[in-house]
Amino acid sequence: MIEAKNIYLSYDENKYIIKKGNFSIKEREFIFIGGTSGSGKSTLLKSFYGEIPLKHGSLNIAGQEVFGIKSKPLRRLRKDIGIIFQDYKLIKEWTIEENIMIPLKINGYSSDVSKEQAIKLLAHVKLSHRQGYYPNELSGGEQQRVAVARALAHNPKIIIADEPTGNLDDYSAEVVWNLLKGANEQLGITVVVVTHRVPKNFGIRFRQLSIEDGIIYEVS
Numbered sequence: 001m002i003e004a005k006n007i008y009l010s011y012d013e014n015k016y017i018i019k020k021g022n023f024s025i026k027e028r029e030f031i032f033i034g035g036t037s038g039s040g041k042s043t044l045l046k047s048f049y050g051e052i053p054l055k056h057g058s059l060n061i062a063g064q065e066v067f068g069i070k071s072k073p074l075r076r077l078r079k080d081i082g083i084i085f086q087d088y089k090l091i092k093e094w095t096i097e098e099n100i101m102i103p104l105k106i107n108g109y110s111s112d113v114s115k116e117q118a119i120k121l122l123a124h125v126k127l128s129h130r131q132g133y134y135p136n137e138l139s140g141g142e143q144q145r146v147a148v149a150r151a152l153a154h155n156p157k158i159i160i161a162d163e164p165t166g167n168l169d170d171y172s173a174e175v176v177w178n179l180l181k182g183a184n185e186q187l188g189i190t191v192v193v194v195t196h197r198v199p200k201n202f203g204i205r206f207r208q209l210s211i212e213d214g215i216i217y218e219v220s
Contacts, residue, residue, distance in 0.1 A: 001027045001158060001190045002048065004216075007057035007067075009043050017043050019214040021057065027157075030184045030204060031192045034219070035211035041194040044211065045160050048192070049081050050074045062157050079107055082151030082189075086163035088143045090135040096146045097122065097131055103154040114153075121149035125179060141172025148179045152187075159183055161193045177202070 007021035017040040025031050035041050046052040048061055050069055059066040062080045064073060082103070090099045097118045104114035122128050125145040127138075135143050144164060151159050161180065165173035181204050183189045198208060208219040 001025050001029070001062060002192070003058075003060045005058040007047070007059050008055040009040065009047055009052060010055055011043075011052075013055075016055070016214055018047075018211070018216065021216045023209060023216050023218070025190060025192065025207075027190055028184065028188050029190055030181070030206040031190075032198050032206060032208045033192065033194045033211065034196065034198070034208060037196075039211040040214060041211055042162050044216070045162050045192070045194055048158075048160055049078055049083065079154065080157040082154070082156035082159045084144070084147050084151045084159065084161040084164045086166045088135070088140075088147045090143055090146060090150075092135050095132055095134055096127065096138065099135070099146060100150045100153050103150060107154045109154075117153055118149075121153060122146075124152075125149045126175075139172070141168050141175065144168060144172065144176055145179065148176060148183075152183060152189075155187075156189060158190045158192065161191070163194055163196070165195070173199075 002025040004021050004023050007018060008016050009018040010016045033041050033044065043052055047054060047059060047066065050066060054067045057067065061077060064077045100118040100121055101114040104117055122131055125148060127142060127145055130138060130142065165176050168176065177199055180191055184191045185204055209216055210219050
């Protein structure tokens with residue numbers, strides 16, 4: 001599902017954040033990526049959906065080579081990816097239902113189908129009682145559940161999550177972890193999560209990668 005060969009990433013030509021990156025992630029795997037602050041975890045995730053271009057190497061995501069990717073194939077690739085951010089990135093002027101509909105509309109679904117899917121997903125993340133609410137009317141944990149629903153809306157092959165529980169209390173964090181585990185186990189979605197702390201007693205099989213001094217290695 002994801003294969004990196006000798007990838008290099010940087011914001012500055014004089015300093016590589018990721019260097020000689022080599023790893024592979026199989027379909028339906030659950031992957032944690034760790035490392036200290038500033039080690040390049042978020043940078044690596046951003047390269048998966050083309051926000052940060054590779055300097056060198058090969059990065060294949062869901063059958064698409066990302067190095068040097070043009071705008072049209074990049075748009076197609078992003079249809080296979082659901083993204084969850086630490087700070088939710090919900091549009092405050094839109095209801096949570098409308099926020100969930102965004103990737104569906106982008107992918108060409110009708111308003112009726114998009115709304116029906118959004119309502120189903122609100123039920124899935126146990127927020128049906130908040131339908132019609134705006135993001136600022138929800139707690140942080142509830143907003144992140146909306147973000148998970150939005151990531152699931154268009155049936156992606158891969159979910160990428162950047163510190164999805166970093167701002168949440170223990171209860172809300174557990175809810176989000178359970179939703180991600182469900183996406184992986186029940187829907188067969190490949191899940192890649194950046195986190196400072198892998199939850200204890202996670203309950204499903206996972207692999208862990210770590211980044212240190214720009215080098216990506218597997219934690220045994």
